[in-house]
Amino acid sequence: MKGRAVLILEDEPAWPALAALMVDGRLHDLMVDPPETDRAPRLEAVHLARVIRRVEAIGAVFLDLGDGREGFLKSPRKARPGERLLVQVARHAEPGKATPVSDEPLFKGRYAILTPHAPGINVARRVRDEDEAARLRVIAEEALDEAGLSPDTLGEAAPGAILRSAAEGVDEEAIHDDVAALAELLNAARAAQAGDDAPGEIVAAPDAVTRAWRDWVDPEPDEVIRGDLRLWDDMGALDQLGALLRPRVDLGGEAWMMVEPTSALTAIDVNTGGDFSTASGLKANLAALADLPRQLRLRGLGGQIVVDLAPLTKRDRKQAETAIKRALREDPIDTQLLGWTPLGHLELTRRRERRPLTELLPRDFA
Known part of the structure; x- marks a missing residue:
């Protein structure tokens, strides 16, 4: 299967809602809804707190x-006990801990992002044509004005907006409707904050299919395919999904890496098999680092990441750093490269944007 295809799982009662992005037949990204019985606050949900x-x-x-x-x-400010705040779930909570939230919610759409705490209309840098950027600003301004959210109406309380690169060249009506829908959510949230409602969820988190539609838009997928597990099996996605539940990841030849999450961190161990040469070790390390962000993304792993590479010389460390930085540039989840430990391990920290895949798929699937 060539090109970009989105697979959506349907009509599987024992399975969660699930969307997969396949690029040339390889699983590239995955969106999975938590079980309906899960009471944990969901990422991006807006709460009155x-x-x-x-x-x-x-x-x-x-x-x-x-x-x-x-x-x-x-x-940083002196929030007082009893004060009511509008907050958004920023990361998944670790077991037994409070859910991290932000008091600067963002409302994300397919073509735009509303920024209630950052005024002004901005356009993504990738939109280089000035006439097109001006067109997008006008569309957003008109939609916000119609929703009663313009600076003329609200002054400093007016929200800002970012026009995403996916909006470039898109029909005016589609962009207008996207901004208007986000404005409606923001108005509902502000109305709840101004009222006397009890703490609770105000704006629900987007589900897996909505996030796929919203985020996998640049570039547009070549096709969207809906079907059951048999279709996923026929397209090779089911086997790739099952592999994500196992720690071993083959890197070609005799090399492999182990991806093993613990309560404190995720440990990555790179192995060369029977070939202990310096060239073999460097090749395995570069292959592991190139694939590491994808593996972490698909497995839903974040927090502290420690990579125990196959033996490499200090001279080759620069090459290893270049490989992981290049791979991270293509990854949508914020990850910081911290550097090398005294024992020669490579350390990273990764935002906990997703739940571990092992918590989301049916227990009898492997």
Whole structure:
């Protein structure tokens, strides 16, 4: 299968909603909904929250998010107990911990992002044509004005917007409708904050299919295919999905790496098999680092990442750093390369944007 195809799983009662992006037959990205019984706040959901307590030592507040759920907000200002805040789930919580949230929610669409705390209409840098950028700004301004969110109406309280690169060349009506839908969500959230509602979810998180439609747009997929597990099996996606539940990742030849999450970190171990030459080790390391962001993305792993590479000389470290930096540039999840430990391990920290895949798929699937 050549090109970019989106597979959407349908009519499988024991499975969660699931969308996969296949590039030339290879699984490139994956969106999976948590089980319906899961009560954890979902990424991007907007909550009306109430401050429970402030912990001065860490400059943070703990929040009541509603339904017995607790949030954690790093806040530089003196939020008082009882104060009501509009917050957005920023990361998945580690087991037993409060959910990290942001008090600067973003409303993301297919073509635009509303930024309530950052005024002004901006266009993605990849849109280089000035006439096109001006067209996009006008469309966004008109849509916000119609929703009562223009600077003329709200002054400094007016939200800003970012026109995504995917909007370039798109029909005016589609962009207008996208901004208008986001404006409606923002107005609903602000109305709830101004009222006397109890803490709780105000704007639901987008589901897997919506996130796929929104995020896998640049470039546009060549086709969208809906079907059951048999279709996924026929297209080779099911085998690739099952492989993500196993730690071993083959790198070609005799080389492989192990991807093993623990409660403290995710450990990556690169092995060359029976060939212990320097050239073989460098080849295995470069292959592992090139594929590492994809493996972490598909497996839903974040936090601290420690990579134990096959033996390499200090002279080859630059090459290894170049390989991982190149791979990370193509990855949508924020990951920081921290450098080398005294033991020669490569350290990274990765934003926890996704739940581990092992928590989301049916237990009897392997």
